Amino acid sequence: MGEGSTTILSLVLNASMEYLSSETSTPSQIGDRSTSDVVVRIRTEDGRDxxxxxxxxxxxxxxxxxxxxLSENWPTCQxxxxxxxxxxxxxxxxxxxHVSVLRLFYIIVDGxxxxxxxxxxxxxxxxxxAVKLGCPQIITACVNYLEAVPWEESEEEEILKIIPRLGSQVEPILARLLPVNHSSIMAIFLSTIRFATSxxxxxxxxxxxxAQEQLEYMLTEDDDAPLLTADDEIKSEVKECVKRLYGRFKNLLEALLSEVELSSDGGKMQSFQSFLSDLSWACQILTKLEIMRELVCNWMDASDKIVKVVKQARPTTELIETKLRVVEVAAxxxxxxxxxxxxxxxxxxxxMVxxxxxxxxxxxxxxDSATTTGDDAPTLKMDSELWQSLESTFVSxxxxxxxxxQAEILTEWLENEHIQYPDLTEAFEVWCYRSKVSKRRLSFISVNHDKIDAH
Structure with a gap:
């Protein structure tokens, strides 16, 4: 027998396994040959008996x-x-x-x-x-237990595989796994977006x-469809929440601009960095919902101020992480x-360029050169594709x-000491090609103008 089942059997045997017969008023116990009138043979295909x-x-x-x-209606009985x-x-x-079920028959107290x-x-x-043998008392007890206790992931998969085949009497076990109605999903989504943007x-x-991770998961289409469809109500609430988030960021930005040197109040710079992280996450959500425009316009309007705040801050290790967060949002x-x-x-x-x-x-x-030099130094978590993606975006x-x-930007790039990044070679090549063939490609325009003027 398995270890778990052996434990069950020993406990059952040690418990009060006496059944008081209403007819004889004598105790009955499984395995008591002196009072037994039935032999149950449990048999397997492997020959166990x-x-x-x-x-x-x-x-x-x-x-x-x-x-x-055991009824009189059964035609034969060994x-x-x-x-x-x-x-x-x-x-x-x-x-x-099977042995456990038979022994459980002999427990008097349901509890x-x-x-x-x-x-x-x-x-x-x-x-x-219990379902196979039609044992309602044990079925109820099993259902009550399984419905109440926590499950590991492997156990949950087994429950999903087995329980639906056992009929309506065990359906309460599946209650925690059933799909949630739309109104419940909406309620938790709205509560979560408000907290995540606070x-x-x-x-x-x-x-x-x-909360931010779960919101993104709700809206992501992977092997399953998104948890909810982005309707006008959802989009409106998300836009309003992000608007309030940006409003607090803007107020802090103005407060930082008023300081001559951003070194006396490290708390404000930490808040600034936290806002940047939240805005970077908000971009993910807004992109999924296709409602990025308002944040793009707000960021564009504040770009000069954001750069100024970072430039006037006193150089510290934390400032490097702040710059990274700025780059992430800007990207x-x-x-x-x-x-x-x-x-x-x-x-x-x-x-913007x-x-x-x-x-x-x-x-x-x-x-890129930032390293952790002590316990107090932050660990920078950089997306390995960030710089490459940003470079492609600039080219586009x-x-x-x-x-x-284009010519003005490329001239400045070729004369700059930081020519290696972003590498605008692709833009330079396209510009050269377009410029060289432009007269030939656009010659029909002047021809058409001449014809129009002639008329």
Whole structure:
């Protein structure tokens, strides 16, 4: 027998396994040959054959299967040791659970059942046998136990595989796994987005991060569809929450700009960094919901101020991490612009390049060279694809500008000491090609103009 089942059997044997017969008022106990009138043979395909001496009154009361087999309606019944004999066939893996069920018949107090399962796996095995043999009392006790206790992931998978096959009587076990209605999903989503975009005390940052992760998971389409569809109500609430988040960020930005040197109040810079992390996460959500425009425009309007705050801050190890957080948000904003998610006029796109291209080319070597020099130094977690993605975004934005503006940017790039990043070679090659063939490619325009003027 398995270790878990052996434990169950020993506990059952040690418990009060006496059944008081209403007719004879004498105690009955499983295995008591002096009072037994039925032999139950548990048999497997592998040839295992164990006999348990039982009592017909108990078997018939506890199990529909035995009630049928021992009734007068059953055509034949084997005789063994001058007793009725009932065969029960099972797989080897089910053997211990069949023995456990028979022994559980002999427990008087229902409450004892709560202490006898010793694990989800054993309870599932006993439940399957109880359903097979038609044992309502044990089925109820198993269901109550499994419905109440925690499950490990492997146990949950087994429950999903087995329980649905056992009928409606065990359905309460699946209650925690059933799909949730739309109104419940909406309620928890709205509560979570409000908390995730709030600015709680630092001690609650882990809780906020967890909320942000779950929101992103709710909206992600992976092997399963997103948990909810992004309708107008969801989009409106998310936009409002991010708007309030950005409003607090902007207020802090203005407060930092008013300080001559950002070294006296480290708390403000920590808050600034926290806001940047939240805005970086917000970009992920807004992108999924296709509502990035407002944040892009707000960030664009504040870009000069953000760069100024970082530049006037006293150089510290923490400042390097702040620069990284700024780059992370800027990269997402620029990506929305560069790939047409948010459409902006030429002047604003040009302004974004002129603000963030110099900032990024100076920030990258500082961030790349940053190392942890002590317990107090932050551990920078950089996305390995961040710089490559940002470089591609700059190329995309530059190539969408008028050729004259492209030439200005490329000239500055070729003369800059930080020419290696971002590498604008691709933009330079495209500009050269376009410039060389432009007269030939656009010659039809002047021809058409001449024809129009002639008329």
């Amino acid at each position: 164990d006999r348990l001496y039982c009592h017909s009154q108990i078997l018939m009361e506890k199990s529909k299967y035995f009630a049928d087999r 005789i063994l040791d001058s007793r009725n004999c009932v065969d029960v066939y099972c797989q080897e893996s089910e053997f211990d659970h 004892l059942f709560d202490d006898l399962w010793h694990g989800v796996k054993n309870a599932i095995g006993i439940l399957q046998v 600015s709680p005390l630092p001690i609650m940052n882990d809780l906020k991060s967890s 997402k904003i620029l990506e929305a612009i560069g790939y047409g998610t948010v459409i902006l006029p030429t002047a604003k796109r040009l302004h 002129k603000v963030w291209l110099p900032f990024v080319r100076v920030a990258k070597p500082l961030i 934005i530059i190539l969408a500008l008028p050729s004259v503006e």
